[in-house]
Amino acid sequence: MEIDKVYEDADDVLLSSERPPPSSEFLDSFWISKSSPSFQASGTTTMVHLQNSPPENGRLGGFLPCLEKEENGIEDYDPCLHPPEKKRRLTVDQVKYLEKSFEVENKLEPDRKVQLAKDLGLQPRQVAIWFQNRRARYKTKQLEKDYDSLKECYDKLRDDHDRLSKENEKLRLEVESLKGKVPGAEKQSLDVTNSDDPEPTEVPPHTSSISQNVISENVMVIKQEDANSAKSDVFDSESPPCADANLVSLFQPVDSSRVLDQDPSDFSQDDEDDSCRILPPPCLPKLEIESYEDLNADTCNLGSSVDDQTFWFWS
DNA sequence: ATGGGACCGCAGATTACTTCA
DNA sequence: ACTGAAGTAATCTGCGGTCCC
Numbered sequence: 001m002e003i004d005k006v007y008e009d010a011d012d013v014l015l016s017s018e019r020p021p022p023s024s025e026f027l028d029s030f031w032i033s034k035s036s037p038s039f040q041a042s043g044t045t046t047m048v049h050l051q052n053s054p055p056e057n058g059r060l061g062g063f064l065p066c067l068e069k070e071e072n073g074i075e076d077y078d079p080c081l082h083p084p085e086k087k088r089r090l091t092v093d094q095v096k097y098l099e100k101s102f103e104v105e106n107k108l109e110p111d112r113k114v115q116l117a118k119d120l121g122l123q124p125r126q127v128a129i130w131f132q133n134r135r136a137r138y139k140t141k142q143l144e145k146d147y148d149s150l151k152e153c154y155d156k157l158r159d160d161h162d163r164l165s166k167e168n169e170k171l172r173l174e175v176e177s178l179k180g181k182v183p184g185a186e187k188q189s190l191d192v193t194n195s196d197d198p199e200p201t202e203v204p205p206h207t208s209s210i211s212q213n214v215i216s217e218n219v220m221v222i223k224q225e226d227a228n229s230a231k232s233d234v235f236d237s238e239s240p241p242c243a244d245a246n247l248v249s250l251f252q253p254v255d256s257s258r259v260l261d262q263d264p265s266d267f268s269q270d271d272e273d274d275s276c277r278i279l280p281p282p283c284l285p286k287l288e289i290e291s292y293e294d295l296n297a298d299t300c301n302l303g304s305s306v307d308d309q310t311f312w313f314w315s
Numbered sequence: 316a317t318g319g320g321a322c323c324g325c326a327g328a329t330t331a332c333t334t335c336a
Numbered sequence: 337a338c339t340g341a342a343g344t345a346a347t348c349t350g351c352g353g354t355c356c357c
Contacts, residue, residue: 089333089344129346132325137344139326
């Protein structure tokens with residue numbers, strides 16, 4: 001690729017001018033290790049960031065200031081006289097190496113940091129920064145994935161709810177029409193459609209199975225997502241141990257018909273149970289995409305706010 | 316035992332720069 | 337050539353943990 005070529009060329013240029021004198025064994029250790037053929041063979045040496053290490057910058061400035069002078073190949077280096085060099089990106093090989101290391105362990109112990117820095121010809125500080133940024137990027141991506149999967153889950157449940165609502169209405173009309181045709185069955189049919197009945201209306205088996213299928217499918221989505229997240233110590237170690245349980249309980253199979261037939265006053269009862277219901281009440285209007293977050297807060301969050309949900313994942 | 320300072324690493328926010336369409 | 341968006345290296349800030357006195 002063109003970019004790599006540019007970098008390689010640039011590095012080749014830097015090679016002769018930036019390489020410290022061979023007399024300094026100590027400094028040599030901060031360049032490409034002889035045991036790292038992958039970086040040596042490419043002809044691309046270090047991508048030492050030359051802009052950093054302003055002396056006034058506390059810890060950073062404290063990192064081997066003398067070394068940086070020599071690494072820059074500028075003996076009389078003076079940040080006041082010499083403007084800092086432009087920021088340069090790490091080479092593809094360096095990034096690959098770091099990525100592999102990140103996959104193994106996304107936290108960086110001091111020894112490992114030094115070793116990586118040696119292998120890559122970078123400063124330990126650069127390695128640490130790369131890992132910090134990488135963790136941040138991973139976390140962002142993970143949040144996006146979580147959002148997408150939850151949204152998908154929600155959309156499926158909403159579709160299911162709509163379908164069941166229509167089915168319920170259809171059955172209701174059927175009962176009404178039959179009621180008119182069968183003399184003397186009026187009282188019986190009234191019992192069937194009595195919404196004040198404290199016991200839940202029996203749901204046709206096929207309806208129940210539809211609901212179960214959709215919900216179990218959604219649980220699969222969530223669990224799979226969680227399994228994907230298992231790679232991340234950031235995600236795992238920082239998620240509450242009960243997160244999985246929360247998600248599962250969140251998607252506990254709910255008898256949709258109960259929700260659909262439920263008297264509005266029933267929502268005030270048994271608050272703890274109802275707070276776990278994920279289906280919106282039947283009186284809700286058709287949902288628009290922009291209202292997703294609000295609804296999400298009311299349904300999928302177990303009554304928690306969006307902020308609480310963030311806490312959920314990362315606290 | 317305990318309080319305080321120094322040091323360190325981290326997360327999150329932000330900046331500065333590069334690359335590309 | 338110019339420009340805006342996206343990506344990323346680096347910086348800044350605040351916080352918590354550890355060590356030492």
